[in-house]
Amino acid sequence: xxxxxxxxxxxxxxxxxxxxxxxxxxxxxxxxxxxxxxxxxxxxxxxxxxxxxxxxxxxxxxxxxxxxxxxxxxxxxxxxxxxxxxxxxxxxxxxxxxxxxxxxxxxxxxxxxxxxxxxxxxxx
Amino acid sequence: xxxxxxxxxxxxxxxxxxxxxxxxxxxxxxxxxxxxxxxxxxxxxxxxxxxxxxxxxxxxxxxxxxxxxxxxxxxxxxxxxxxxxxxxxxxxxxxxxxxxxxxxxxxxxxxxxxxxxxxxxxxxxxxxxxxxxxxxxxxxxxxxxxxxxxxxxxxxxxxxxxxxxxxxxxxxxxxxxxxxxxxxxxxxxxxxxxxxxxxxxxxxxxxxxxx
Numbered sequence: 001x002x003x004x005x006x007x008x009x010x011x012x013x014x015x016x017x018x019x020x021x022x023x024x025x026x027x028x029x030x031x032x033x034x035x036x037x038x039x040x041x042x043x044x045x046x047x048x049x050x051x052x053x054x055x056x057x058x059x060x061x062x063x064x065x066x067x068x069x070x071x072x073x074x075x076x077x078x079x080x081x082x083x084x085x086x087x088x089x090x091x092x093x094x095x096x097x098x099x100x101x102x103x104x105x106x107x108x109x110x111x112x113x114x115x116x117x118x119x120x121x122x123x124x
Numbered sequence: 125x126x127x128x129x130x131x132x133x134x135x136x137x138x139x140x141x142x143x144x145x146x147x148x149x150x151x152x153x154x155x156x157x158x159x160x161x162x163x164x165x166x167x168x169x170x171x172x173x174x175x176x177x178x179x180x181x182x183x184x185x186x187x188x189x190x191x192x193x194x195x196x197x198x199x200x201x202x203x204x205x206x207x208x209x210x211x212x213x214x215x216x217x218x219x220x221x222x223x224x225x226x227x228x229x230x231x232x233x234x235x236x237x238x239x240x241x242x243x244x245x246x247x248x249x250x251x252x253x254x255x256x257x258x259x260x261x262x263x264x265x266x267x268x269x270x271x272x273x274x275x276x277x278x279x280x281x282x283x284x285x286x287x288x289x290x291x292x293x294x295x296x297x298x299x300x301x302x303x304x305x306x307x308x309x310x311x312x313x314x315x316x317x318x319x320x321x322x323x324x325x326x327x328x329x330x331x332x333x334x335x
Contacts, residue, residue, distance in 0.1 A: 053188070073161075087181040087229045089161075090174075107185055110233045124164065 029115070030058065035122040036070065038063070039096070044118065052111035058104045058118065062096035069123030070094045074106040076113035084113055093123045169300055169328045170215055179304040179322045180225035184233075186320040187308065193235045193318075196279070201235055204308070205242045205278035213288035213302065222304065223282065239278050280317075281309045298330040 027043050042059035049055055054076075062068045073091045075083045083089065086109035096102045106118065158165055163174060187193060195201055204227065209219035230236040240249035247253060258269045284306035291299045301323055308318040 050191075051188075084232075086232060087177055087184065087225060090177050090181055091161075092178075092181075107189065109188075109229065112234075 029117055031117065031119040033119070033121045036068075036120050039068065039070075039120075041120070046116075049107075054108040054113055054116065056106045056116055056118065060096060060102050060104055060120075062098060062100060062102065064098055066098050068096040068098075070096055070102075070104075071121045071123040072104055072106075073119045073121075075117045075119075076108050077115040077117065078112050079114045081115070083117075084109060086110075095123075167326070169298065169326050171213075171217070171302055171324070173221075175302065175324050176221050176225060179324060180222060180229060182322045183304065183306050183320045184226055184229040187230070187318050188233055188235065190318050192308070193230075195235065201237050202280050203276050203278045204230065204236050204238050204280040204282055205311075206238070206248070207244050207281045207283040207309075209283065209306075210285045213286055215288070217286060219286065222284075222286070226282065226306070236280065239276065241275055242278055277311075279311050281311050283307050283309065292330060293327065296330045297327055300326045300328075302326075 029044060030041055032039075032041060040061040040063065045057045047055050056074070060070065071091050071093055073089065075089050076086060078084055088107065088109045094102060094104065104118075106116065108116070160173070167174070193202060206223050206227065209223055211217045211219055227236075227238040231238060241247050241252045252270075252275070256270060258264045259266065284304070287303040287305065289301045289303070291301075293299045302325070304322045304324070306320050307316050309315065310317050
């Protein structure tokens with residue numbers, strides 16, 4: 001009995017290791033808190049609009065069987081690295097539908113924004 | 125000294141116990157400072173500052189993305205005046221809370237500036253006009269007094285509504301939709317160059333009363 005159980009247990013542990021959360025994104029502009037590390041984040045796609053404002057898209061995959069509440073906060077930084085005071089930096093709440101990809105978009109408030117920092121956390 | 129009859133005394137005691145009960149249940153909450161950038165305090169069925177910020181953020185983003193806020197022919201930003209924002213909710217709302225957030229964000233974008241010399245019920249800042257009376261005063265260096273024809277008339281008008289719709293949903297809960305509607309009108313033509321709407325919804329206890 002024990003001989004049969006042990007390989008099954010080992011198999012179970014091996015599968016659990018395969019289902020381990022994906023590594024956090026390597027881009028330093030994306031900050032992923034431990035609470036949301038079970039989601040997958042694509043590298044950010046950054047474009048400048050016709051008016052010179054930066055636009056950022058990040059695809060987030062929710063692999064779970066239920067919807068996932070996500071809180072996103074984007075700080076926009078000027079050429080000296082200081083955050084611009086703007087409503088666009090206030091937290092945004094999104095509910096990620098189960099087992100789907102959701103595109104998170106953020107638009108800079110003005111052409112003065114040269115860089116960004118996007119923080120992902122659970123939306124409780 | 126007279127003593128109350130026994131049933132009355134019982135009623136008094138029961139009343140006092142009932143009054144004391146909510147205090148025991150609720151407990152005392154210590155006053156805390158809230159960081160507006162990391163405000164995770166509970167929400168209610170009414171609107172708070174976070175909702176106004178959320179509505180203003182989404183509406184300004186829509187305005188800027190519309191591509192309709194092009195600069196004036198001389199390259200200067202457009203000039204906006206604040207018109208009527210109607211509060212059609214059961215809440216007591218100072219609509220300046222919304223218009224101030226919108227105008228500050230638009231000013232920061234570099235596309236729009238706001239005039240305080242023109243308003244629906246008189247200028248928001250009457251001093252700009254009143255200082256013109258200094259032209260008659262010999263006490264002021266007239267080179268420092270605003271000359272005629274220096275004010276810039278608005279070419280955009282911002283108007284809107286805040287609407288509330290309450291519905292009872294399954295399970296006795298209450299759903300409340302707050303609809304923020306804004307319109308930017310080209311004052312020269314009277315045509316709305318941009319219109320936007322942002323809805324903020326709550327679902328909560330049906331016993332909640334809002335005002």
